[in-house]
Amino acid sequence: MQLTNRAKKLEKKPMTLAERAYLPAIFQGLSITMRHFFMKKATVRYPEEVRPFSPIFRGLHVLKRDEQGRERCTACGLCAVACPAEAITMVAGERKKGEEGLYREEKYAISYEINMLRCIFCGLCEEACPKAAVYLQADKMAPPRFERDEFIYGKDRLVEPVSPDERSVRGIQLTPEQADTLRGKLQQA
Amino acid sequence: MLELPALGWQSIVIFVVFALSLLIATYCTYAERVIAAFLQDRVGPDRAGPYGLLQPLADAVKMFTKEEFFPGGANKALFVFGPCLAMITALMSSAVIPFGNNMSFGNNAFFLQGIEVNIGMLWIFGVVSLGVYGVMIGGWASNNKFSLLGAVRAASQNISYELAMGMALIAVLMISGTLSLREITLQQSVAGEWHTWNIVKQPLGFIIFLVCAFAETNRTPFDLPECETELVGGYHTEYSSMKLGLYLFSEYVNIFVVSAVMSVLYFGGFNFPFQYEMRDWLVSNHDWTLASAQNLITILGTVGLFLKIFAFIFFFMWVRWTLPRFRYDQLMRLGWTILIPLAVFNILLTGGLILFGVIQ
Numbered sequence: 001m002q003l004t005n006r007a008k009k010l011e012k013k014p015m016t017l018a019e020r021a022y023l024p025a026i027f028q029g030l031s032i033t034m035r036h037f038f039m040k041k042a043t044v045r046y047p048e049e050v051r052p053f054s055p056i057f058r059g060l061h062v063l064k065r066d067e068q069g070r071e072r073c074t075a076c077g078l079c080a081v082a083c084p085a086e087a088i089t090m091v092a093g094e095r096k097k098g099e100e101g102l103y104r105e106e107k108y109a110i111s112y113e114i115n116m117l118r119c120i121f122c123g124l125c126e127e128a129c130p131k132a133a134v135y136l137q138a139d140k141m142a143p144p145r146f147e148r149d150e151f152i153y154g155k156d157r158l159v160e161p162v163s164p165d166e167r168s169v170r171g172i173q174l175t176p177e178q179a180d181t182l183r184g185k186l187q188q189a
Numbered sequence: 190m191l192e193l194p195a196l197g198w199q200s201i202v203i204f205v206v207f208a209l210s211l212l213i214a215t216y217c218t219y220a221e222r223v224i225a226a227f228l229q230d231r232v233g234p235d236r237a238g239p240y241g242l243l244q245p246l247a248d249a250v251k252m253f254t255k256e257e258f259f260p261g262g263a264n265k266a267l268f269v270f271g272p273c274l275a276m277i278t279a280l281m282s283s284a285v286i287p288f289g290n291n292m293s294f295g296n297n298a299f300f301l302q303g304i305e306v307n308i309g310m311l312w313i314f315g316v317v318s319l320g321v322y323g324v325m326i327g328g329w330a331s332n333n334k335f336s337l338l339g340a341v342r343a344a345s346q347n348i349s350y351e352l353a354m355g356m357a358l359i360a361v362l363m364i365s366g367t368l369s370l371r372e373i374t375l376q377q378s379v380a381g382e383w384h385t386w387n388i389v390k391q392p393l394g395f396i397i398f399l400v401c402a403f404a405e406t407n408r409t410p411f412d413l414p415e416c417e418t419e420l421v422g423g424y425h426t427e428y429s430s431m432k433l434g435l436y437l438f439s440e441y442v443n444i445f446v447v448s449a450v451m452s453v454l455y456f457g458g459f460n461f462p463f464q465y466e467m468r469d470w471l472v473s474n475h476d477w478t479l480a481s482a483q484n485l486i487t488i489l490g491t492v493g494l495f496l497k498i499f500a501f502i503f504f505f506m507w508v509r510w511t512l513p514r515f516r517y518d519q520l521m522r523l524g525w526t527i528l529i530p531l532a533v534f535n536i537l538l539t540g541g542l543i544l545f546g547v548i549q
Binding site: 026029030032033034036037039040041042043045 | 224227228229230231232235507508510511512
């Protein structure tokens, strides 16, 4: 019974002698693999050699400091509102006397957490931020971890290190004394 | 009182041959991975040591530290003996391969060969065919019906290809008239010529031997014994840690031995073109003594033989990462209905050619 006229009639030709002998096909295959032996490798040796990111890549978040080393974030919560995945939570606090070197505005984030398991790296937080505090880095991915709680990134891992010299893996939370010495360094420069 | 054999030159050679077979087989595992990677546009192992050269060591550490597992109700002694037998037979057959001509230092002369016997070919065949027992015992001692079936399949494959292999060899033996591998090698060198290698006289025999060698060493496209673990029920399904390692390792020793046998039988062994001319030239033009010139030729010949062996090993791996494996019935049909009749035809052909004096 023919349902459509799209059926294709298969034609089974008898194999030629060369096809039946099997050997020409083997040599053809061998030549193909031998060509691949000398080809350029498609692999990237990952830890030593990082693949270039696309120019529009959005990676791991960073909370920026201003030019005097103070945190820019004022805990306004706009990023959390803008976040479609609801990955950002924060607690706002009031700046005390003597902490002017640490936070730029009177209000600051006591805690600021991003859940990297929920984050979809859309960049809406970056667009929403009025203080230009949160950025998604273009050259860094959120690293893999073994435990779920390690994906909750707090301020210790989000806030930008003070200077390239003092950069650390975990980030730095400045004490008032450290802030003073830093300010001294910055004034000299 | 037990009398230990005197430690002479020849015992050192035996030790070196033994160590070399093991070392080359070890690095075959590395070479396999690198070649596989290159054929697939990858880089391959490069973490352990420079260019990943310590990878075999890392593999060995892994194999040794894995859990020893014995299936319930298995015959423990035989279960351990299976892989040992596979390894022993693979290593034993390397003893008679002539890796070089004789060397002489003063009055000391020795062969670069484990043991020089005039039944070398028979020895290799006898020992290699014992390797089937390693597979059979391993499959039987696993106390697993699927393993036993896998072992039977593997054994029947090995035996059916051994037949064709032996018949292909008979043609070579008809030409050479001797079973000694050293004699066969030396017959393939005539001063002033290089095309006396047996490959010229026995092209068909060589192809049969090559195909059978692939099947004998359980390499792709005949690696059904190995693939059967993927299909659940190969002879080494129940094996773990170093016992499995021995099975896999003995496969590489086998490849080395078979490559060496092919180089010796068909590609002139340690001979290389114009070796006699080179020796005479050194003696007459550069005041070398005959013995030292001969030693140099021997060393070069050994290097040449190893190049031939490595080329064959490379070929084995090249084929492995090119061809898909046969189905079991295809494998049996190729062995019994194509290779064996071809081998018989080759024997008749060789006999005819010898009878009419075309080759001698």
